[in-house]
Amino acid sequence: MTEPIALLGGTGRSGPGLALRFSLAGVPVVIGSRERAKGAAAAAEVSARVGAAGGGAAVTGMDNAVAAAAAGTVLITIPYEGQAALLGELAATLAGKLVVSTVVPVQVDRTLGPSHIDVPEGSAAEQAAALLPGARVVAAFHSPSSAILGRSGRPVDSDVLVTGDDAEAKSRVIELAERLPGVRGIDAGPLRYARYSEQLTVLLLSINRIHKAHAGVRITEIPAR
Numbered sequence: 001m002t003e004p005i006a007l008l009g010g011t012g013r014s015g016p017g018l019a020l021r022f023s024l025a026g027v028p029v030v031i032g033s034r035e036r037a038k039g040a041a042a043a044a045e046v047s048a049r050v051g052a053a054g055g056g057a058a059v060t061g062m063d064n065a066v067a068a069a070a071a072g073t074v075l076i077t078i079p080y081e082g083q084a085a086l087l088g089e090l091a092a093t094l095a096g097k098l099v100v101s102t103v104v105p106v107q108v109d110r111t112l113g114p115s116h117i118d119v120p121e122g123s124a125a126e127q128a129a130a131l132l133p134g135a136r137v138v139a140a141f142h143s144p145s146s147a148i149l150g151r152s153g154r155p156v157d158s159d160v161l162v163t164g165d166d167a168e169a170k171s172r173v174i175e176l177a178e179r180l181p182g183v184r185g186i187d188a189g190p191l192r193y194a195r196y197s198e199q200l201t202v203l204l205l206s207i208n209r210i211h212k213a214h215a216g217v218r219i220t221e222i223p224a225r
């Protein structure tokens with residue numbers, strides 16, 4: 001049986017799309033929220049979509065702490081602004097787990113467009129690692145857009161750049177990413193390079209704004225594994 005994954009703050013734009021895709025790929029998902037009822041409602045909505053698409057693994061919803069405890073692999077899918085407080089509360093629960101930061105520190109100005117937020121630790125993922133000394137932190141899933149993830153009828157068609165300092169943890173995240181149709185996971189180096197993957201997404205947001213698109217990333221000329 002495939003182990004479940006948890007999505008902290010999986011109730012927003014990106015969480016439900018990831019939950020839908022992972023469930024359809026046979027990975028059970030626990031959606032976390034600051035409010036248990038909101039997590040349960042999001043899970044019910046995703047479950048209905050999974051059922052309509054032909055069925056998949058279970059999707060359940062709980063509060064973030066229960067969700068974090070329920071899975072060995074935990075994706076952070078909340079805005080950067082909330083990360084320090086939430087991870088501070090969950091540090092003990094997340095010890096020993098594989099924690100995947102999908103967080104992009106970004107601010108959007110209506111006139112100027114998106115720009116990255118300077119993170120003292122270098123990236124949101126490195127901040128997560130500093131807050132979670134007992135966890136294995138990997139950064140991934142910065143580039144696939146929530147709009148594309150939410151459309152289960154089509155492949156995701158994006159590479160997922162994976163950075164981290166633990167080779168086995170990175171391999172597991174690459175395997176997880178490649179459960180999604182049209183996704184190729186790419187080892188992009190140690191966690192200190194997460195900042196470039198995060199900031200590449202800021203550029204994608206600008207491209208999306210100009211072209212009214214949901215652009216992803218494709219790295220060329222990588223030898224097949």
Ligand SMILES: NC(=O)c1ccc[n+]([C@@H]2O[C@H](COP(=O)([O-])OP(=O)(O)OC[C@H]3O[C@@H](n4cnc5c(N)ncnc54)[C@H](OP(=O)(O)O)[C@@H]3O)[C@@H](O)[C@H]2O)c1
Nearest residue numbers: 009011012013014033034077078079082103104142145146
């Ligand atoms: N959207 C995308 O296409 C996309 C793509 C790649 C990466 N990302 C990254 O993924 C993360 C989530 O993106 P999103 O668009 O899904 O964000 P979002 O919709 O704004 O928020 C996701 C969830 O985070 C929780 N949350 C919001 N503020 C919080 C706070 N201060 N403290 C704790 N939890 C909070 C909320 O859940 P509850 O109210 O249920 O707790 C919310 O539903 C972001 O870091 C983003 O940069 C997004």
